Amino acid sequence: MPFPYKKLTEDDIAAIYAITDKDRVILGDDIPSEYYHDEMPEYGIFRPDLYVEVLNKEEISEIMKYAYRENIPVTVRGAGTGLSGGATCKYGGIMMSVMRMNKIFPIDFKNQTITCQPGAFLVDVQAAAAAGGLFYPPDPGEKTASIGGNVITNAGGMKAVRYGLTRDFVRCIEAVMPDGSIMQFSSNVVKNTTGYDIKDLIIGSEGTLCVLTEVTLKLIPKPTCSCTLVMPFRSLEECADMVPQVLALPFVPTAIEFLERELIDIVEKTLHKMFPVKEGEAALIVMYDASTKMELDEAVRLAAESALAHGALDVAIADTAERAGSVWAVRGAILEGMKADSVSQEECDVVVPRSEIAEYVKQAKKIASSYGLRVEPCGHCGDGNIHTELLRGKDQTDEEWHSATQGALKELYALSKRLGGQMSGEHGTGNGRIEYLKEFVGDRMISLYKAVKLAFDDKLILNPGKIIEFNYTSYT
Ligand SMILES: Cc1cc2nc3c(=O)[nH]c(=O)nc-3n(C[C@H](O)[C@H](O)[C@H](O)COP(=O)(O)OP(=O)(O)OC[C@H]3O[C@@H](n4cnc5c(N)ncnc54)[C@H](O)[C@@H]3O)c2cc1C
Numbered sequence: 522m523p524f525p526y527k528k529l530t531e532d533d534i535a536a537i538y539a540i541t542d543k544d545r546v547i548l549g550d551d552i553p554s555e556y557y558h559d560e561m562p563e564y565g566i567f568r569p570d571l572y573v574e575v576l577n578k579e580e581i582s583e584i585m586k587y588a589y590r591e592n593i594p595v596t597v598r599g600a601g602t603g604l605s606g607g608a609t610c611k612y613g614g615i616m617m618s619v620m621r622m623n624k625i626f627p628i629d630f631k632n633q634t635i636t637c638q639p640g641a642f643l644v645d646v647q648a649a650a651a652a653g654g655l656f657y658p659p660d661p662g663e664k665t666a667s668i669g670g671n672v673i674t675n676a677g678g679m680k681a682v683r684y685g686l687t688r689d690f691v692r693c694i695e696a697v698m699p700d701g702s703i704m705q706f707s708s709n710v711v712k713n714t715t716g717y718d719i720k721d722l723i724i725g726s727e728g729t730l731c732v733l734t735e736v737t738l739k740l741i742p743k744p745t746c747s748c749t750l751v752m753p754f755r756s757l758e759e760c761a762d763m764v765p766q767v768l769a770l771p772f773v774p775t776a777i778e779f780l781e782r783e784l785i786d787i788v789e790k791t792l793h794k795m796f797p798v799k800e801g802e803a804a805l806i807v808m809y810d811a812s813t814k815m816e817l818d819e820a821v822r823l824a825a826e827s828a829l830a831h832g833a834l835d836v837a838i839a840d841t842a843e844r845a846g847s848v849w850a851v852r853g854a855i856l857e858g859m860k861a862d863s864v865s866q867e868e869c870d871v872v873v874p875r876s877e878i879a880e881y882v883k884q885a886k887k888i889a890s891s892y893g894l895r896v897e898p899c900g901h902c903g904d905g906n907i908h909t910e911l912l913r914g915k916d917q918t919d920e921e922w923h924s925a926t927q928g929a930l931k932e933l934y935a936l937s938k939r940l941g942g943q944m945s946g947e948h949g950t951g952n953g954r955i956e957y958l959k960e961f962v963g964d965r966m967i968s969l970y971k972a973v974k975l976a977f978d979d980k981l982i983l984n985p986g987k988i989i990e991f992n993y994t995s996y997t
Contacts (some may be wrong), residue, residue: 525993526612526982527592529570537573537615540583545574545621556598556616557609560663560856563865564606564953569596569616576621578695578703578734585732586701588615588982595699596984597728599639599670602663604868605951607674607727611986617732619669628653628740632709634692636737639669646738655740658684660776661947662853669733675725677947679776679852682903683810686947688724690739696723696731699978709737722973727949728984730977744810746817747775749845750824752833753801757781757898759832760805761879764902766827767807768875772820776808777903778852784897788854791861796851797844798837805833805902806848855899855908863895863912867926868953871937872906872946881940885909888932892925906946909933934961950988958988 527533537546547553552572558565575581588595594614601608610616623640633655637646644664650657661671661678670676672694676687693707706720707713713720723730754760760779767774781803785796798804807824811817825836839845859866873881882898889896889911900908911929913922934944934957944961945954959967970989974981981991 525592525980526594526614526985529593529614533587533591533593534571536587537571537584540587541573541575541580545576547572552616555601559601559603559606559608559951561604561606561866561868561953563867564951565609565611567609567611567613569610570613572616572618574618574621578697581617581619581697581732581734582701582703584615584617584701585697585699589700589980592980592982594982594985597669597673597732599667599673600642600663600665602666603670603674603951604870604948604953605674605727605945606953607949607951607984607987608670609952611952611984614982619732619734620667622734623667625649628655629709632692633740634709634737635740636735637668638735639667639672639733641668642666643668643671650740651743653740654743656743657690657738657740659687659690661687662856668736668738672724672736673726673728673733674949675947677901677904677906679778679808679901681901681906682777683773683775684741688721691720691724692737692739694720694723694733694737695735696733698731699980699983703734704731725949727951727987729974729987730983732983742812745812746814747808747810747845748817748821749839749848750807750809750821750828751798751837751839751848752805752807752828753798753835753837754803754805754833755801757803757882758879760803761882761902763805763828763831763833764875764878766831767805767824768903770820770823770827772809772811772816772823774807774820774824774903775810776806776901778806778900779902780804780806780852780855780899781897784855784858784899785851787862788851788858791858792854794850794854795847797839797847798835801834806852808845859897859910859912864915864917865913865922867911867913867930868948869909869911869930869933870906870945870948871909871933871942872904873937873940873942875903875905877940877942878902878905878907881907881936881942884936885933888936889929892929894925894929901946904946905942930957931960952987955986955988955990
């Protein structure tokens with residue numbers, strides 16, 4: 522297919538050197554292969570033509586102006602921990618890393634906000650908030666993701682049940698547009714109905730609309746105490762049935778996760794992280810935060826009683842940081858464990874209404890086994906976001922694996938839709954799910970997506986080929 526993009530010339534390289542610095546640019550085959558993919562190499566391996574580390578918004582603006590004029594594709598790279606094949610140069614061109622722009626500015630206590638550059642690590646933003654006695658709650662599994670990546674993918678994570686998503690904490694955004702102009706979206710205000718809410722469109726846009734250069738995030742008072750409960754059950758389905766029971770209690774849980782014994786065994790065997798509860802074929806992990814010990818004790822008591830009344834084999838209460846740490850360490854290592862225990866993985870990230878979690882799990886297992894696939898549904902069951910991991914066995918040929926996963930994914934997405942769910946709860950579309958999106962959302966929605974993309978990026982130079990694919994000869 523003929524693409525309208527210009528192949529980088531010596532003049533283009535000289536122009537990028539002039540805007541930045543030779544020491545921050547790597548060319549062609551010298552670019553380390555880690556930049557050819559994100560955490561899911563299965564979703565495409567693409568070598569950028571030029572990799573550059575930018576230091577400020579002015580450099581970004583100059584690069585974008587140049588790329589816009591010369592028709593050169595640009596893809597922004599955060600920490601590269603994405604799970605959708607998003608931060609890759611599908612059509613070559615420039616990969617622009619924002620990881621050196623990692624300043625975290627002092628907390629604005631009057632507004633209870635913190636402002637950061639995009640390359641700050643999530644873990645450092647959380648620590649900066651805590652150092653000021655405040656709390657930044659979004660808690661995706663990967664703490665070394667960049668805060669810019671979190672905002673642009675609208676990262677979810679464990680604590681979404683109580684606190685919400687990254688989106689719920691974004692007050693305002695500064696960004697560079699594909700033509701190089703620098704814009705501010707909203708300001709440090711609590712409400713805003715001024716015009717269309719473009720800030721919210723940018724959150725979750727996966728680097729296809731603009732380059733995030735600064736973000737201001739809401740902070741909240743820190744909970745003073747927390748407790749994690751582990752409820753072993755006979756099956757994952759029983760865990761799923763327990764979720765609405767926990768949600769019906771008068772205390773809002775911070776997190777509700779589930780995992781099967783097989784997955785716990787994988788993490789214990791491959792990564793030597795030991796799960797403290799041995800009984801049961803599956804475990805439901807429930808966490809509560811509270812501002813008083815009395816409130817916490819009451820929440821824990823009610824949840825434990827409810828679990829035992831609904832078939833839990835036991836309830837283990839991890840009420841010290843060390844005990845809770847050993848539970849969450851196993852939960853946090855699932856992806857790494859699965860990678861160590863299989864040749865490759867396919868990541869299905871559907872989200873279904875909470876009322877349908879048990880039905881989804883039951884049907885998903887049937888679908889995967891009808892294709893001869895090993896399946897591990899796990900993860901954020903408290904918000905219906907079930908990571909349905911398909912694992913490739915040693916004996917499967919490329920062809921067997923691809924045709925089985927394609928067939929299974931189609932059925933899993935159709936199942937999610939039938940149950941009133943969505944295709945992706947938090948990992949996004951990127952390059953990895955693009956072929957399924959059109960069928961899921963339909964033609965009218967795709968044309969709306971295209972209109973949005975063109976309104977921001979009329980030359981389609983920013984992260985092209987992600988979320989939606991255009992016919993590049995006619996731009997339709
Ligand atoms: C072990 C593990 C656990 C995870 N757990 C979770 C989880 O619980 N919840 C969850 O939501 N995700 C999770 N993720 C996925 C991943 O960490 C998130 O998607 C994260 O937000 C990506 O941030 P990043 O800095 O790595 O972005 P990258 O992977 O570098 O980029 C992701 C996308 O954002 C774009 N982008 C990055 N920075 C900018 C910017 N400044 N401006 C414009 N575009 C930009 C890129 O072009 C790309 O399309 C997990 C990943 C791993 C490996």
